[in-house]
Amino acid sequence: MTANTTQARDDEMTHHDCDAVAVEAADHAMRNWQGDDQAPVRIGSDAHKQLFCHMLLDTHNPYKPAALAWPILDAQTLQRVVSLPIWDIAVQTEERAMRRVHAYADTVRDPLLNEALVMDGGEEARHKVVLGKLVAAYGIDLAPEPSYEASADPEWGWLVTGYSECIDSFFAFGLFESAKRTGYFPVELVETFEPVVQEEARHILFFANWVAWYRRQLRWWQRPLFALKVLRVWLFLIWERIGIAKGLDDRGVMQDANFALTGDQQIGLDLGLKEMLDLCLTEDRRRMDGYDHRLLRPTFVPRMARFARLFVR
Ligand SMILES: [Fe+2]
Ligand SMILES: [Fe+2]
16 A cells, blocks of 8 residues: 555656656755644654654655656766766665665554655665666666575664665765765766755654654663664674775675765865865755754764764864
Protein backbone atom coordinates (compact mmCIF):
# COMPACT_ATOMS: atom_id res chain seq x y z
CA MET A 1 0.00 0.00 0.00
CA THR A 2 2.77 2.38 0.95
CA ALA A 3 4.80 1.79 -2.20
CA ASN A 4 1.58 2.36 -4.14
CA THR A 5 1.00 5.65 -2.39
CA THR A 6 4.46 6.81 -3.45
CA GLN A 7 3.85 5.52 -6.95
CA ALA A 8 0.47 7.28 -7.08
CA ARG A 9 2.06 10.58 -6.02
CA ASP A 10 4.76 10.13 -8.62
CA ASP A 11 2.24 9.31 -11.35
CA GLU A 12 0.18 12.30 -10.37
CA MET A 13 3.13 14.46 -11.33
CA THR A 14 3.92 12.76 -14.62
CA HIS A 15 1.90 15.13 -16.77
CA HIS A 16 3.60 18.03 -15.03
CA ASP A 17 7.07 16.87 -15.94
CA CYS A 18 7.58 19.62 -18.44
CA ASP A 19 5.85 22.20 -16.34
CA ALA A 20 8.51 24.49 -14.93
CA VAL A 21 6.08 25.98 -12.43
CA ALA A 22 5.23 22.60 -10.96
CA VAL A 23 8.91 21.69 -10.79
CA GLU A 24 9.63 24.94 -8.98
CA ALA A 25 6.76 24.36 -6.54
CA ALA A 26 7.90 20.78 -5.82
CA ASP A 27 11.41 22.06 -5.23
CA HIS A 28 10.18 24.66 -2.75
CA ALA A 29 7.93 22.12 -1.04
CA MET A 30 10.80 19.70 -0.49
CA ARG A 31 12.87 22.37 1.28
CA ASN A 32 10.25 24.07 3.44
CA TRP A 33 7.90 22.31 5.77
CA GLN A 34 5.99 23.14 8.95
CA GLY A 35 3.69 20.87 10.96
CA ASP A 36 -0.02 21.64 11.11
CA ASP A 37 0.00 23.42 14.44
CA GLN A 38 2.80 24.98 16.42
CA ALA A 39 2.11 23.36 19.79
CA PRO A 40 5.28 22.32 21.65
CA VAL A 41 6.30 18.74 20.96
CA ARG A 42 8.00 16.49 23.49
CA ILE A 43 10.86 14.50 21.96
CA GLY A 44 9.95 10.80 22.06
CA SER A 45 6.20 11.45 22.09
CA ASP A 46 3.68 10.27 19.53
CA ALA A 47 3.35 13.88 18.32
CA HIS A 48 7.12 13.87 17.72
CA LYS A 49 6.85 10.70 15.64
CA GLN A 50 3.98 12.23 13.64
CA LEU A 51 6.09 15.32 13.03
CA PHE A 52 9.24 13.65 11.71
CA CYS A 53 7.32 11.08 9.65
CA HIS A 54 5.07 13.69 8.06
CA MET A 55 8.06 15.92 7.37
CA LEU A 56 9.59 13.16 5.24
CA LEU A 57 6.35 12.12 3.56
CA ASP A 58 5.11 15.63 2.77
CA THR A 59 8.43 16.86 1.38
CA HIS A 60 8.85 14.01 -1.10
CA ASN A 61 9.72 15.53 -4.46
CA PRO A 62 8.07 13.41 -7.18
CA TYR A 63 10.63 14.12 -9.91
CA LYS A 64 11.23 11.42 -12.49
CA PRO A 65 14.89 10.50 -13.10
CA ALA A 66 14.02 9.89 -16.77
CA ALA A 67 12.89 13.50 -17.12
CA LEU A 68 16.16 14.96 -15.81
CA ALA A 69 18.12 16.81 -18.46
CA TRP A 70 21.82 16.06 -18.51
CA PRO A 71 23.59 19.04 -20.06
CA ILE A 72 26.03 18.49 -22.90
CA LEU A 73 29.52 19.02 -21.50
CA ASP A 74 32.58 20.33 -23.27
CA ALA A 75 35.46 17.86 -23.54
CA GLN A 76 37.35 19.21 -20.54
CA THR A 77 34.35 19.18 -18.19
CA LEU A 78 33.32 15.76 -19.42
CA GLN A 79 36.79 14.48 -18.59
CA ARG A 80 36.50 15.94 -15.08
CA VAL A 81 33.15 14.29 -14.47
CA VAL A 82 34.20 10.93 -15.88
CA SER A 83 37.42 10.83 -13.87
CA LEU A 84 35.86 11.62 -10.50
CA PRO A 85 36.66 8.49 -8.50
CA ILE A 86 33.24 8.31 -6.89
CA TRP A 87 30.86 6.63 -9.31
CA ASP A 88 31.30 3.00 -8.29
CA ILE A 89 31.06 3.74 -4.63
CA ALA A 90 28.12 6.12 -5.10
CA VAL A 91 26.07 3.57 -7.06
CA GLN A 92 26.86 0.80 -4.58
CA THR A 93 26.13 3.03 -1.59
CA GLU A 94 22.67 3.86 -2.90
CA GLU A 95 21.90 0.20 -3.58
CA ARG A 96 23.08 -0.78 -0.12
CA ALA A 97 21.13 2.06 1.51
CA MET A 98 17.96 1.05 -0.33
CA ARG A 99 18.31 -2.56 0.79
CA ARG A 100 19.10 -1.69 4.39
CA VAL A 101 16.29 0.84 4.77
CA HIS A 102 13.72 -1.49 3.22
CA ALA A 103 14.94 -4.42 5.34
CA TYR A 104 14.43 -2.32 8.45
CA ALA A 105 11.05 -1.02 7.22
CA ASP A 106 9.89 -4.65 6.93
CA THR A 107 10.33 -5.03 10.70
CA VAL A 108 8.39 -1.88 11.60
CA ARG A 109 4.69 -2.43 12.22
CA ASP A 110 3.74 1.16 13.03
CA PRO A 111 1.95 2.15 9.76
CA LEU A 112 3.13 5.78 9.65
CA LEU A 113 6.75 5.01 10.48
CA ASN A 114 6.67 2.14 8.02
CA GLU A 115 5.33 4.40 5.28
CA ALA A 116 8.07 6.97 5.93
CA LEU A 117 10.79 4.30 5.91
CA VAL A 118 9.46 2.79 2.68
CA MET A 119 9.58 6.24 1.12
CA ASP A 120 13.12 6.81 2.41
CA GLY A 121 14.25 3.51 0.86
CA GLY A 122 12.39 4.33 -2.34
CA GLU A 123 14.31 7.58 -2.61
CA GLU A 124 17.58 5.69 -2.25
CA ALA A 125 16.48 3.44 -5.10
CA ARG A 126 15.72 6.56 -7.14
CA HIS A 127 19.18 8.00 -6.35
CA LYS A 128 20.66 4.92 -7.94
CA VAL A 129 18.48 5.40 -11.01
CA VAL A 130 19.60 9.07 -11.24
CA LEU A 131 23.23 7.99 -11.02
CA GLY A 132 22.56 5.32 -13.64
CA LYS A 133 21.20 7.99 -16.00
CA LEU A 134 24.20 10.24 -15.38
CA VAL A 135 26.64 7.39 -15.92
CA ALA A 136 24.89 6.46 -19.17
CA ALA A 137 24.67 10.09 -20.35
CA TYR A 138 28.41 10.70 -19.92
CA GLY A 139 29.72 7.26 -20.82
CA ILE A 140 31.21 6.48 -17.42
CA ASP A 141 32.44 2.90 -16.95
CA LEU A 142 31.31 1.24 -13.76
CA ALA A 143 32.91 -1.71 -12.05
CA PRO A 144 30.58 -4.71 -11.79
CA GLU A 145 28.50 -4.47 -8.63
CA PRO A 146 29.39 -6.80 -5.77
CA SER A 147 26.83 -9.15 -4.27
CA TYR A 148 24.99 -7.44 -1.46
CA GLU A 149 24.60 -9.52 1.68
CA ALA A 150 21.68 -8.77 3.96
CA SER A 151 22.58 -8.24 7.61
CA ALA A 152 21.03 -10.66 10.08
CA ASP A 153 20.06 -7.61 12.12
CA PRO A 154 18.01 -5.11 10.05
CA GLU A 155 18.28 -2.49 12.79
CA TRP A 156 22.06 -2.63 12.50
CA GLY A 157 21.83 -1.96 8.76
CA TRP A 158 19.47 0.97 9.30
CA LEU A 159 21.78 2.50 11.92
CA VAL A 160 24.83 2.05 9.68
CA THR A 161 23.07 3.74 6.77
CA GLY A 162 21.65 6.52 8.95
CA TYR A 163 24.92 7.46 10.62
CA SER A 164 26.97 7.14 7.45
CA GLU A 165 24.57 9.52 5.73
CA CYS A 166 25.07 11.93 8.63
CA ILE A 167 28.82 11.94 7.96
CA ASP A 168 28.82 11.86 4.17
CA SER A 169 26.01 14.36 3.66
CA PHE A 170 27.62 16.93 5.95
CA PHE A 171 30.79 16.97 3.83
CA ALA A 172 28.88 16.60 0.58
CA PHE A 173 26.94 19.79 1.39
CA GLY A 174 30.15 21.81 1.57
CA LEU A 175 31.82 20.15 -1.41
CA PHE A 176 28.72 20.57 -3.53
CA GLU A 177 28.49 24.27 -2.71
CA SER A 178 32.17 24.84 -3.42
CA ALA A 179 31.88 23.04 -6.77
CA LYS A 180 29.02 25.37 -7.54
CA ARG A 181 30.91 28.52 -6.50
CA THR A 182 34.11 27.71 -8.32
CA GLY A 183 32.15 26.86 -11.47
CA TYR A 184 34.15 23.67 -11.66
CA PHE A 185 30.99 22.04 -12.93
CA PRO A 186 28.47 23.82 -15.13
CA VAL A 187 25.54 25.23 -13.25
CA GLU A 188 23.02 23.06 -15.16
CA LEU A 189 24.75 19.89 -13.99
CA VAL A 190 24.85 21.10 -10.38
CA GLU A 191 21.15 22.00 -10.56
CA THR A 192 20.21 18.62 -12.01
CA PHE A 193 21.86 16.92 -9.08
CA GLU A 194 20.60 19.33 -6.43
CA PRO A 195 17.39 17.45 -5.42
CA VAL A 196 19.45 14.37 -4.55
CA VAL A 197 21.59 16.40 -2.14
CA GLN A 198 18.55 17.95 -0.47
CA GLU A 199 16.97 14.52 -0.19
CA GLU A 200 19.93 13.38 1.85
CA ALA A 201 19.41 16.42 4.11
CA ARG A 202 15.82 15.26 4.69
CA HIS A 203 17.02 11.73 5.35
CA ILE A 204 19.48 12.72 8.05
CA LEU A 205 16.93 15.06 9.63
CA PHE A 206 14.47 12.16 9.72
CA PHE A 207 17.12 9.80 11.07
CA ALA A 208 18.28 12.13 13.85
CA ASN A 209 14.70 12.47 15.06
CA TRP A 210 14.02 8.77 14.73
CA VAL A 211 17.06 7.95 16.91
CA ALA A 212 15.94 10.38 19.62
CA TRP A 213 12.38 9.08 19.47
CA TYR A 214 13.38 5.41 19.37
CA ARG A 215 15.71 5.72 22.34
CA ARG A 216 12.78 6.92 24.42
CA GLN A 217 10.65 3.97 23.37
CA LEU A 218 13.16 1.54 24.88
CA ARG A 219 12.93 0.17 28.41
CA TRP A 220 15.57 1.31 30.87
CA TRP A 221 17.60 -1.89 30.51
CA GLN A 222 17.51 -1.73 26.70
CA ARG A 223 18.98 1.75 26.56
CA PRO A 224 22.59 0.88 27.46
CA LEU A 225 22.46 -1.98 24.94
CA PHE A 226 21.30 0.43 22.28
CA ALA A 227 24.02 2.92 23.24
CA LEU A 228 26.56 0.14 22.86
CA LYS A 229 25.18 -0.75 19.45
CA VAL A 230 25.43 2.88 18.31
CA LEU A 231 29.04 2.92 19.51
CA ARG A 232 29.75 -0.26 17.51
CA VAL A 233 28.16 1.35 14.46
CA TRP A 234 30.50 4.36 14.79
CA LEU A 235 33.54 2.11 15.16
CA PHE A 236 32.43 0.21 12.09
CA LEU A 237 31.98 3.44 10.12
CA ILE A 238 35.42 4.72 11.12
CA TRP A 239 36.96 1.39 10.15
CA GLU A 240 35.04 1.44 6.86
CA ARG A 241 36.21 4.97 6.05
CA ILE A 242 39.83 4.16 6.82
CA GLY A 243 39.48 1.22 4.42
CA ILE A 244 37.99 3.45 1.74
CA ALA A 245 40.67 6.08 2.27
CA LYS A 246 43.29 3.41 1.68
CA GLY A 247 41.49 2.60 -1.54
CA LEU A 248 40.58 -0.91 -0.50
CA ASP A 249 37.25 -2.54 0.06
CA ASP A 250 36.68 -5.29 2.61
CA ARG A 251 37.88 -7.92 0.19
CA GLY A 252 41.07 -6.00 -0.50
CA VAL A 253 39.96 -4.98 -3.97
CA MET A 254 40.93 -1.55 -5.25
CA GLN A 255 37.91 0.73 -5.05
CA ASP A 256 36.89 4.30 -5.51
CA ALA A 257 38.26 6.80 -3.07
CA ASN A 258 35.71 8.33 -0.76
CA PHE A 259 34.12 11.51 -1.97
CA ALA A 260 34.19 13.10 1.46
CA LEU A 261 37.88 12.38 1.88
CA THR A 262 39.33 13.25 -1.49
CA GLY A 263 36.53 15.21 -3.04
CA ASP A 264 38.15 18.56 -2.37
CA GLN A 265 41.14 17.80 -4.58
CA GLN A 266 38.87 16.37 -7.22
CA ILE A 267 36.78 19.48 -7.25
CA GLY A 268 39.82 21.68 -7.72
CA LEU A 269 39.12 23.50 -4.53
CA ASP A 270 41.51 26.06 -3.19
CA LEU A 271 39.75 26.37 0.16
CA GLY A 272 41.74 25.53 3.25
CA LEU A 273 40.46 22.93 5.67
CA LYS A 274 39.09 25.55 8.01
CA GLU A 275 37.14 27.34 5.28
CA MET A 276 35.92 23.98 4.05
CA LEU A 277 34.59 23.07 7.50
CA ASP A 278 32.97 26.49 7.76
CA LEU A 279 31.30 25.99 4.41
CA CYS A 280 30.01 22.55 5.46
CA LEU A 281 28.61 24.06 8.68
CA THR A 282 26.93 26.96 6.89
CA GLU A 283 25.45 24.72 4.22
CA ASP A 284 24.27 22.21 6.81
CA ARG A 285 22.42 24.98 8.64
CA ARG A 286 20.97 26.39 5.43
CA ARG A 287 19.70 23.04 4.17
CA MET A 288 18.04 22.24 7.49
CA ASP A 289 16.61 25.68 8.08
CA GLY A 290 13.36 25.32 6.12
CA TYR A 291 11.98 22.51 8.29
CA ASP A 292 9.86 22.79 11.40
CA HIS A 293 12.09 24.00 14.22
CA ARG A 294 10.53 21.61 16.70
CA LEU A 295 12.41 18.82 14.93
CA LEU A 296 15.89 18.05 16.24
CA ARG A 297 18.82 18.70 13.90
CA PRO A 298 21.64 16.20 13.40
CA THR A 299 24.28 17.57 15.75
CA PHE A 300 27.03 15.03 16.21
CA VAL A 301 28.97 15.53 12.96
CA PRO A 302 28.62 19.36 13.00
CA ARG A 303 29.84 19.34 16.61
CA MET A 304 32.86 17.22 15.65
CA ALA A 305 33.55 19.57 12.75
CA ARG A 306 33.45 22.61 15.07
CA PHE A 307 35.77 20.78 17.44
CA ALA A 308 38.19 19.83 14.64
CA ARG A 309 38.09 23.43 13.46
CA LEU A 310 39.72 24.56 16.71
CA PHE A 311 42.87 22.65 15.80
CA VAL A 312 43.15 23.79 12.22
CA ARG A 313 45.17 26.90 11.49
FE1 LIG B 1 20.95 8.31 -1.35
FE1 LIG C 1 19.65 8.90 2.02
